[in-house]
Amino acid sequence: MIKKISLIAVIVLFYASSLYCGDDFLTSEVTRISTKLIDNPADFLFNLHSDNVDFTPVPKDKNVTIRTNFYPTTFPTTWVNLNFKVKVLSDSGYTPWIPQVDLIGQYGKVMAIDMAASDVDSSSSSTKVSNSDMAYGLMVTKAVSETTRLFFGLCYSKMELIVDLGNNDNDDNAVSSISLSANDTFFVSGIENSLSDDKPSYVKAHLGYGLRTKKIVSRIGWYSNHFETGFNFYPEGLFVMHYFMAWHWNF
Amino acid sequence: MKMHKKINILTLAGLLAITYLSGLHAVQFAPYYDFKLTQGVSVPSRGTPEFTLCLANDLGFIARVHPKHSIVAFYELKYIGPSINRDGSSIRSLEGSSFTDRYIDYLFIVRHSWVYSKMFTFKTQVDSMIENTRTGANEAWGYGLYDFNRTGLMFSADMTFETFKLDASIQYSLLDFPNYTDLLGELQAGAGDGESQTGKQNHNILQIRSNLKYKGNKFSLGTTMQSYLKQKVVTSVVQANGTYYSAELQKENLISIGVERKQKVSEFLILSPYLSYKIKDSNQNYQHFTTAGSSVPVAYQGDYYDYTELTVGLPMIFILSEKWDLILTPELSQKNYSSRPPLDANNNFTDGKQANNLMLMNVAFEKKSSEVARWALFYSYQQQASNVRFEKYLPYNYSGSFFGIKYSLRY
Numbered sequence: 001m002i003k004k005i006s007l008i009a010v011i012v013l014f015y016a017s018s019l020y021c022g023d024d025f026l027t028s029e030v031t032r033i034s035t036k037l038i039d040n041p042a043d044f045l046f047n048l049h050s051d052n053v054d055f056t057p058v059p060k061d062k063n064v065t066i067r068t069n070f071y072p073t074t075f076p077t078t079w080v081n082l083n084f085k086v087k088v089l090s091d092s093g094y095t096p097w098i099p100q101v102d103l104i105g106q107y108g109k110v111m112a113i114d115m116a117a118s119d120v121d122s123s124s125s126s127t128k129v130s131n132s133d134m135a136y137g138l139m140v141t142k143a144v145s146e147t148t149r150l151f152f153g154l155c156y157s158k159m160e161l162i163v164d165l166g167n168n169d170n171d172d173n174a175v176s177s178i179s180l181s182a183n184d185t186f187f188v189s190g191i192e193n194s195l196s197d198d199k200p201s202y203v204k205a206h207l208g209y210g211l212r213t214k215k216i217v218s219r220i221g222w223y224s225n226h227f228e229t230g231f232n233f234y235p236e237g238l239f240v241m242h243y244f245m246a247w248h249w250n251f
Numbered sequence: 252m253k254m255h256k257k258i259n260i261l262t263l264a265g266l267l268a269i270t271y272l273s274g275l276h277a278v279q280f281a282p283y284y285d286f287k288l289t290q291g292v293s294v295p296s297r298g299t300p301e302f303t304l305c306l307a308n309d310l311g312f313i314a315r316v317h318p319k320h321s322i323v324a325f326y327e328l329k330y331i332g333p334s335i336n337r338d339g340s341s342i343r344s345l346e347g348s349s350f351t352d353r354y355i356d357y358l359f360i361v362r363h364s365w366v367y368s369k370m371f372t373f374k375t376q377v378d379s380m381i382e383n384t385r386t387g388a389n390e391a392w393g394y395g396l397y398d399f400n401r402t403g404l405m406f407s408a409d410m411t412f413e414t415f416k417l418d419a420s421i422q423y424s425l426l427d428f429p430n431y432t433d434l435l436g437e438l439q440a441g442a443g444d445g446e447s448q449t450g451k452q453n454h455n456i457l458q459i460r461s462n463l464k465y466k467g468n469k470f471s472l473g474t475t476m477q478s479y480l481k482q483k484v485v486t487s488v489v490q491a492n493g494t495y496y497s498a499e500l501q502k503e504n505l506i507s508i509g510v511e512r513k514q515k516v517s518e519f520l521i522l523s524p525y526l527s528y529k530i531k532d533s534n535q536n537y538q539h540f541t542t543a544g545s546s547v548p549v550a551y552q553g554d555y556y557d558y559t560e561l562t563v564g565l566p567m568i569f570i571l572s573e574k575w576d577l578i579l580t581p582e583l584s585q586k587n588y589s590s591r592p593p594l595d596a597n598n599n600f601t602d603g604k605q606a607n608n609l610m611l612m613n614v615a616f617e618k619k620s621s622e623v624a625r626w627a628l629f630y631s632y633q634q635q636a637s638n639v640r641f642e643k644y645l646p647y648n649y650s651g652s653f654f655g656i657k658y659s660l661r662y
Contacts, residue, residue: 142282148623148662150284152310189310191284191660193623203624205286205660207308209328214355214383214392216330218306220288220658233288235304235330236353236385241290 042159043215044238046182048073049133049159050217051232051244052081052108055188055206057100057141057151059250063087067228067248073108081108081133091143100141104155108133113161127166133159139188147194155208158183184210186217200225223248283325284662285309291629291655293333297646301351303655304332319366327358355392357381369411374420376405397452400427415465421458428452451482454501467513477503485536487551495538495548503533503556521568529560537591541598550600557589574620580613594641607637607647615657627657 052069059065065085073079089101110131117129137155144150163178190206201224208217221230221244228246289305311325331354362376379402384395407420433448460473479501486497511525537555538548564582571577588605595601615629630652637647 144282144662150282150662189284189308191286191623191662193621193660193662195621203621203660205288205658207286207306207328216306216328216355218288218308233290233304233306235306235332240302240304240332 042161042180042182043236045161045180046157046159046215047217047232047234047237047239047242048077048079049108049135049182050157050208050234051242052079052083052133053104053106053135053155053157054083054085054246054248055104055137055139055151055153055155055190055208056085056192056204056221056223057139057149058085058087058102059200060091060100060143060149062250064251065248066251067246069244069246071245072242078111079108079133080111081106085139091141091149102139102141102153104135104137104139104153106133106135110161117163128164129162131161133157137186137188149192150190151192151206152187152189154185154187156183156185182213184213184215186210186215190219195222219244279315281313282662283309283311283313285659286661287657287659289655289657291653293651293653295646295649295651297642297649298351301333303653304330306330321364323360323362323364325358325360325362327356329356329358330354331356351386353385355383372409372411374405374407374409376403376407376422378403378405378424394430396430396432397428398430399452400429401425403456415463417461417463419459419461422456422460424456424458426452426454426456451479453481454479469509469511471507471509473507475505475507477501477505482535484534485538485551487536487538487553499534501533501535503531503535505532506530519570521570523566523568525562525564525566527562529558529562531556531558531560533557539600552591552600554590555588556591558586558591559589560584560586574618576617578613578615578617580611580615582609582611582613584609584611593638596640598641598643603638605637605639607635607639610634623662624658624660626659628655629657630654 051073054067054069056065063086065083067083067085068074069081069083073081083106084104086103087100088103089098091100092098093100113129113131117127135155135157137153137157139151139153139155141149141151159180159182161178161180165174165176165178186208188206188208190204192202192204195201195203201222203220203222205220206218210216216233216235218233218235219230220233221228223229223246226247226249228244228248230244232242232244234240234242285307286309287305287307289303291303292300293303294300307327307329309325309327311323313321313323315321333351333353358378358380360376360378362374365373365375367373379400381400382398383392384397385392386395386397401424403422403424405420405422407418409418410416428450431449431452433451455478457476457478458473460471463470482501483496484499484501485495487495489495490497507527507529509525509527511523514522514524516522533554533556535556537552539550539552540547541549562582562584564580566578566580569577569579586607586609591605592600593603593605610633612632613629614631615627617625617627619625631654632650632652634650635646635648639647642648
């Protein structure tokens, strides 16, 4: 039982550590934040998941992009993640009107929860934990000038955290499971603009709209050869703005 | 709602498909994209500070399908967060709404332009808009009381003369409020044969406008006629059906007159003073209930919604450098109700006529970072004074500050 409590404590600590993701701390916000977290914890996790998802098109002269978001997910919440993008069609490859087409895939896991769960599992075979986030989609990109590309596409996105505590002591009032899950298909459109002729330096912005939940996710980011930084915006989220940092490799 | 959602998705898909099909047929074509973000803090004197976020995402294109014919298609998705200053730049009257309301707007426009001659250009436009509102923390999108769907059709003519330009337009719109009802209204109407409030916000709008542009001056004149499809006019006596509603449907008319001028004072300063005057005339009246549970009105007020409104503004653009501008925008607005007396703190009418005075001062430093990017730091101060003292539900006397950052990427 103590280990089950410790598992719940890890999840609570996960939430608490995530609170440092936001930058809009004000005393007057505490009540609102607490209420929102209790009201819809899955939405907060989904926003962190959305920090991991990326829609930036593969650079014109490259074919594959691998990206990982290390703040606010890998650090401090131990949410490791990888985002893959593969170019399947090049811009103006066959005829001038053909756009670039990228396939997107993303997967992530919260290591702290997994480790705590394995600890619990070793002593209690009835408790099961699963947590993951994933996304896949297709993006279409077209260069509209030497320095500017426009892109749009569809992306299915899902986050899930399920803790089955396996209470079988016939206590009707006992918590038997914690299940947090959110998913939607997003229509995304955005713009990328080159800031420098000499070195890779870009600004990009996108807005995604959940077709089922009407959820809005948005990003303004700056990126160089490998490093990315910027802000994610979740208008109805627990924290409206998430500062993020990420790293990518282009091949 | 589901049908509108499908229409929205189809519209968007169509817009994107046309984008590429236009390329196939070698039509002269230019895409358009605009991303706008306003992130700030709103600090009203009444209520709690709110973080505010406004996001707008515009997709569109212009296609010249013939030397004399072009088509513009435009889709906008816009989120407006809680604020005292709704979009972070222009003022929007808050009378009848609270600081914490949030909106998502979906707007789609297709416009055809026909350059008939050097002098005449004709335009035809179809537009569709859905507005979803969230007034409570747990209210789901799509279930807002004041959600509406608007469908419109517009014709306009632009005339270019040697020394001036004249345009005139006529627009017809139908507004449907699918979720609207007023249970309190039904209770207050009393009697067993009470009127259902459902659908009473639905109305048609006919707008006729004209602008005259002459040497940096712009004169505008317009009228907006609203006719409600179900909302009937309230009377002072109980009708045969046991309600206070007469057989006459609600009709409103708003006349607006405006003048503005763009004056380049020097290489460093541009002034754009403006003045507008509005006259609202409605045949709707009002029965006053002092408490929410009351079904017996205590006062009847005729011409309750008629008012005049005068607005004066003086935007000043200081060109600090090639990339930096300082923009100051003071604005004053006075709204005087023709017949409506103000309410005291106990929700009772007092002597006189209701008057609201609104003052706004915007200060913004704007920078053009690149060909497509620009951002601004802004501060906005807003103050409203009114002789209404009943502010249990909605604020009438308040001041507030709104500051933050705006960022846009546009191609």
